[in-house]
Structure formats: structure tokens, C-alpha cells
Amino acid sequence: MKTxxxxxxxxxxxxxxxxxxxxxxxxHAVDDVDLFINRGETLGLVGESGCGKSTLGRCLIRLxxxxxxxxxxxxxxxxxxxITGLGKAKMKEMRKKLQIVFQDPxxxxxxxxxxWELIAEPLRVNRVCKSKEDMQKRIRxxxxxxxxxxxxxxxxxxxxxxxxxxxxGVARALALEPEFxxxxxxxxxxxxxxxxxxxxxxxxxxxxxxxxxxxxSHDLSVVKHVSDRIAVMYLGKIVETGEYxxxxxxxxxxxxxxxxxxxxVAKLNVAREQILLEGDVPSPVNPPPxxxxxxRCHYAQEICSRELPKLREHEPQHFVACHxxxxxxxxxx
Numbered sequence: 001m002k003t004x005x006x007x008x009x010x011x012x013x014x015x016x017x018x019x020x021x022x023x024x025x026x027x028h029a030v031d032d033v034d035l036f037i038n039r040g041e042t043l044g045l046v047g048e049s050g051c052g053k054s055t056l057g058r059c060l061i062r063l064x065x066x067x068x069x070x071x072x073x074x075x076x077x078x079x080x081x082x083i084t085g086l087g088k089a090k091m092k093e094m095r096k097k098l099q100i101v102f103q104d105p106x107x108x109x110x111x112x113x114x115x116w117e118l119i120a121e122p123l124r125v126n127r128v129c130k131s132k133e134d135m136q137k138r139i140r141x142x143x144x145x146x147x148x149x150x151x152x153x154x155x156x157x158x159x160x161x162x163x164x165x166x167x168x169g170v171a172r173a174l175a176l177e178p179e180f181x182x183x184x185x186x187x188x189x190x191x192x193x194x195x196x197x198x199x200x201x202x203x204x205x206x207x208x209x210x211x212x213x214x215x216x217s218h219d220l221s222v223v224k225h226v227s228d229r230i231a232v233m234y235l236g237k238i239v240e241t242g243e244y245x246x247x248x249x250x251x252x253x254x255x256x257x258x259x260x261x262x263x264x265v266a267k268l269n270v271a272r273e274q275i276l277l278e279g280d281v282p283s284p285v286n287p288p289p290x291x292x293x294x295x296r297c298h299y300a301q302e303i304c305s306r307e308l309p310k311l312r313e314h315e316p317q318h319f320v321a322c323h324x325x326x327x328x329x330x331x332x333x
Contacts, residue, residue: 008076010039010212011060011180016069018052018059025286029055031236033069034311037180039076042206042213044227044244046220046259050284052236053216054103057182060214061098062091073097073180096126099173103185105165109157116153118168119143122175142171147201163194170201180212187222199226220263224248229317232256235284235292238311242318252320254297291323299324 018030029052037043045053058064060071062083072080083094102108109118119139129135140150146167157165173181187195217223223230224244231241240253251257258275279296282288294304303323311321
């Protein structure tokens with residue numbers, strides 16, 4: 001996606017936590033995350049299934065209420081508005097700026113409503129249009145923007161393919177003229193050729209309207225294509241962030257190195273050494289102290305089991321949470 005964006009943070013997250021109470025104990029889905037997303041850029045968020053990516057994305061727009069921490073919007077001045085403290089009325093107004101496109105374009109749409117009604121729903125709830133004529137004009141404009149033919153306005157979701165359903169989801173997200181959009185694995189449920197169409201659509205929209213994106217995915221090849229910066233998440237923690245070229249050229253965290261080694265190379269006679277992760281993933285329920293990645297890390301030492309590494313700037317704009325960054329040595333036996 002590679003946009004030319006301002007280097008000023010639109011969203012800044014400090015100490016964000018989201019815990020869930022379970023029968024086994026407290027599940028640490030998102031645990032003390034610090035993050036920023038610059039205005040007009042795409043931040044790719046990657047990690048294994050269950051690491052907390054979607055939970056983090058939903059906390060950023062308060063679809064889920066954070067357990068603790070700050071989420072500051074319009075943070076260019078270093079302050080911004082902490083939306084975690086907003087009441088229902090103010091949050092409803094703020095929510096117009098913060099939207100989401102869900103992973104499953106069928107499950108996220110009401111199957112009993114046609115395309116016209118699905119796109120009209122956010123406009124009607126927020127009383128955006130003053131008349132039926134304004135409503136119809138706005139809906140047809142949104143359909144045109146996302147590439148939906150006017151003849152489909154009375155069609156139901158089950159009559160459409162996955163790509164068109166996802167275009168409806170994008171149109172709904174754009175209806176209130178947002179500034180920030182969480183893209184929660186928006187192409188993972190689509191065929192490869194349809195994925196490319198949706199990614200190109202999102203790129204065109206960002207270029208035209210200067211949207212700020214959080215792009216959540218487990219597909220590193222897609223993330224590399226669409227992102228300006230990338231954040232790597234493991235078991236509720238951000239373990240590395242950096243500009244996409246730098247992170248792919250020189251991954252610093254052992255987990256990032258393992259992820260990148262798993263990307264297939266589409267070239268004959270080109271070998272890549274794959275890093276196989278051994279050991280068990282720690283439970284997110286009452287996790288042990290120390291580094292969450294320690295049981296699977298080839299470089300773990302005694303300090304890793306007792307002291308949690310902090311996210312530090314190792315190189316300009318390249319942050320990593322590892323005790324041995326730049327000096328990785330295989331663990332002693």
C-alpha cells in the first residue's frame with residue numbers, strides 16, 4: 001500500500017490491557033501494549049492465531065472495553081483525546097471517525113437485508129441524511145466508490161460472491177467518512193484473485209481519502225505488500241515494530257525471524273533456512289513471569305525466565321523486546 005504519510009501519530013496507545021475472566025483464571029489477551037499509528041499510514045499487525053491481534057484492533061475503536069491503558073486519537077500534539085474515558089454520547093460521535101472491516105464478509109452482514117439497506121443502516125442510525133433523496137444519492141455514491149454496480153442495490157448477501165460482500169463491508173465502514181479503519185484480516189476469507197482486487201481497492205481509497213489503517217493479518221506476504229510499518233505480536237505482547245523494508249531486511253526478534261523464514265519463496269533453486277519453533281506456547285491464562293517467547297526460543301538464557309524484556313528502540317524507528325538484541329547466541333545446555 002506504501003503511502004506517503006505524515007510522520008505524526010494519529011492514534012497513540014499506552015499501557016493497553018484487555019483481560020478476560022475465565023474458569024481457569026485471568027486471560028491476558030492484550031497485555032501492556034504501547035503503539036502508535038501515524039496519520040495516513042498503514043500499520044500491519046501480524047502474529048499467530050490467538051495472539052490478541054483482533055482483540056487489540058477492537059479495543060482501539062472500543063468495540064471491546066479495555067481493562068486498562070490509554071487510547072489517544074488525534075495525538076499529533078502529544079495529547080489528543082483519550083477515548084477510554086469518553087461517555088456514551090461523546091463516544092458515539094467519536095465512533096464516526098473510527099470504523100472496522102471484519103474478516104468474514106458474510107457473517108458481518110445481516111442476511112435479511114439487501115445491499116441498499118445494509119449500506120443505509122449506519123447513515124440512518126447516525127441521522128446523516130436529511131431526506132430519502134439524500135440517502136439514495138449517498139448510498140449510490142458509496143456503491144460506486146467501492147465498485148458495486150447500481151443493479152445490485154436490491155440483492156441479498158447470499159446472492160453475492162465473497163468479494164462483493166466485502167465491498168459492502170467497506171462501503172459501510174466509509175459511510176460516516178471515518179479517519180481510521182481497522183482492517184481485521186479483510187482478505188483472508190477470499191480467493192487469491194479477489195484478495196488482490198480488495199487490496200487494490202483499499203489502496204486506492206487510502207490514497208484518495210488519506211485514511212489511516214490498522215491492517216491485521218497472519219499472512220506476512222500480504223502485510224509486506226500493504227504496510228508502511230509492521231508490528232509483530234506474540235501472546236498479547238508487541239515484540240517488534242519497524243518500517244517494513246527494515247523489518248524484512250533485518251528482523252531482530254527471534255520470533256520475527258522464525259515467521260519470516262516460513263514465507264515461501266516463489267523461485268526455483270532458491271533455498272531458505274526455515275527456523276522451526278519447538279516447545280509449547282505458554283498459556284495466556286495467568287502467564288508466567290519473564291519473556292513469553294522463552295519456552296520456544298533458541299537463544300533463551302536464565303534472565304529470560306524471570307525478567308520481561310521491554311520494547312526498546314534498537315535502531316532508528318526499529319523497536320524490539322529482547323534481552324539479547326544484536327547479540328543472539330544459542331542457549332547454553
